[in-house]
Amino acid sequence: QFTLKESGPTLVKPTQTLTLTCTFSGFSLTTSGVGVAWIRQPPGKTLEWLALIYWNDDKRYSPSLKSRLTVTKDTSKSQVVLVMTNMDPVDTATYYCAHTLDYGDPSFDSWGQGTLVTVSS
Amino acid sequence: DIRMTQSPSSVSASVGDRVSITCRASQDISTWLAWYQQKPGKAPKLLIYGAFILYDGVPSRFSGSGSGTDFTLTISSLQPEDFATYYCQQAISFPRTFGQGTKLEIK
Numbered sequence: 001q002f003t004l005k006e007s008g009p010t011l012v013k014p015t016q017t018l019t020l021t022c023t024f025s026g027f028s029l030t031t032s033g034v035g036v037a038w039i040r041q042p043p044g045k046t047l048e049w050l051a052l053i054y055w056n057d058d059k060r061y062s063p064s065l066k067s068r069l070t071v072t073k074d075t076s077k078s079q080v081v082l083v084m085t086n087m088d089p090v091d092t093a094t095y096y097c098a099h100t101l102d103y104g105d106p107s108f109d110s111w112g113q114g115t116l117v118t119v120s121s
Numbered sequence: 122d123i124r125m126t127q128s129p130s131s132v133s134a135s136v137g138d139r140v141s142i143t144c145r146a147s148q149d150i151s152t153w154l155a156w157y158q159q160k161p162g163k164a165p166k167l168l169i170y171g172a173f174i175l176y177d178g179v180p181s182r183f184s185g186s187g188s189g190t191d192f193t194l195t196i197s198s199l200q201p202e203d204f205a206t207y208y209c210q211q212a213i214s215f216p217r218t219f220g221q222g223t224k225l226e227i228k
Contacts, residue, residue, distance in 0.1 A: 046222050052215075052217075063122070064216075108165075109170075110167075111165060
């Protein structure tokens, strides 16, 4: 049973930097093949994949957001951190982290509850 | 990027009905396709991966089919708890991409 939970600010101002933390249990990011992804969903819209970090520190980013995103892991704390710079009101969304694998089934099999981030002055 | 297109965008059906939702990929993704169910205010839940493999604990009334560019999610006999929004997602390449969603509503 994998559990994940997102944490961070609920409100950020335009141009500020957003830092979100995903704290997980039931798996380890030191295990071969394991990854944690970040996905967001603006209100009333579809899901958008943002970034992914694997057990071996391989990182993948959405090309459209790559210049603004950084993903890191702290295996000792079972945490993954997403940093998004230069926030804009269009970045208002619920942000999710999810468990995935780089072999076999690379779908997102377990998700956090999500955290709503509003970008407004 | 691989574009995922779902149809219909919304569908109305009754309890007990059989419903199918389709997903088309803009290029061949073999069977690297997943389906998710999302209820209002909740995170998505994985239903099917590998185009047709039922995830643990998912009722057998859900099934997936297809390969290449065309895929289908079928619910054989709708239950009240199945009314939700469904998304497909390709898992063959980065960036991972999702369909726009299909909202399944009660008739």
